[in-house]
Amino acid sequence: MKAHDDFRQGLIDGIPIGLAYIAVSFAFGIAGAAKGIPVWALTLISATCLTSAGQFAAIISMTAGGTLVELILSQVIINLRYSIMSIAIGQKLVEKATNWNRCSMAFAVTDEIFAVSCGRPGDITPRYFYALMTIPWISWTLGTFLGATASGILPLIVRNALGVAIYGMLIGIIIPPAKTNRHIVAVIVISSVISLMFQYLPLLSGVSSGFVIIICTLIAASIGAVLFPVEEETDES
Helix, strand or coil, X not given: CCHHHHHHHHHHHHHHHHHHHHHHHHHHHHHHHHCCCCHHHHHHHHHHCCCHHHHHHHHHHHHCCCCHHHHHHHHHHHHCHHHHHHHHHHHHECCCCCHHXXXXXXXXXXXXXXXXXXXXXXXXXXXXXXXXXXXXXXXXXXXXXXXXXXXXXXXXXXHHHHCCHHHHHHHHHHHHHHHHCHHHHHHHHHHHHHHHHHHHCCCCCCCCHHHHHHHHHHHHHHHHHHHCCCCCCCCCC
């Protein structure tokens, strides 16, 4: 694929993610403004941090009088799963990708961008990934600004509805590949069962949500790798 086509395809693939991010970041802007955080501060947070769960947790910690240490630890725990995703993306990068490419691309590793990039056939080029992250980043920042600005105007029922937007977005990412691959369905079920165990078993219920995500990911992915190994392509194919 030519470099121009690679960049263009990245922009196209990023449009659905960007549209979904507007709704979620809009909700973040509303939630942050309701807690008294200035519009400029909320916009700056979204422009420098692409992590919905981490950002929601951050504004709670900041407005509740939490210490800087608590804020840092909560972000490390919640966002630790992105290190796993970055390693997986790194395995798909073309050999000519530089260390600068890897470091700069890591800024925009989110659940949705990870799913789309790793689901793409073949290797990932830096041009494709930069294009893929562009529209979601703009949408995330713009949505936060609009939500923070519009806080207090929208009725309560609309603001509450936007709070579940992220779950609909994540479901929309996993459903298409699950329709054509029963192995993906099995891994999703395994991960869901493990998550429910942490939710309802007394001995496990005290584990933080960030660690639960990491543990579910590692266990489900490991079981999936053992039970459903991906056959390596031969040089001739």
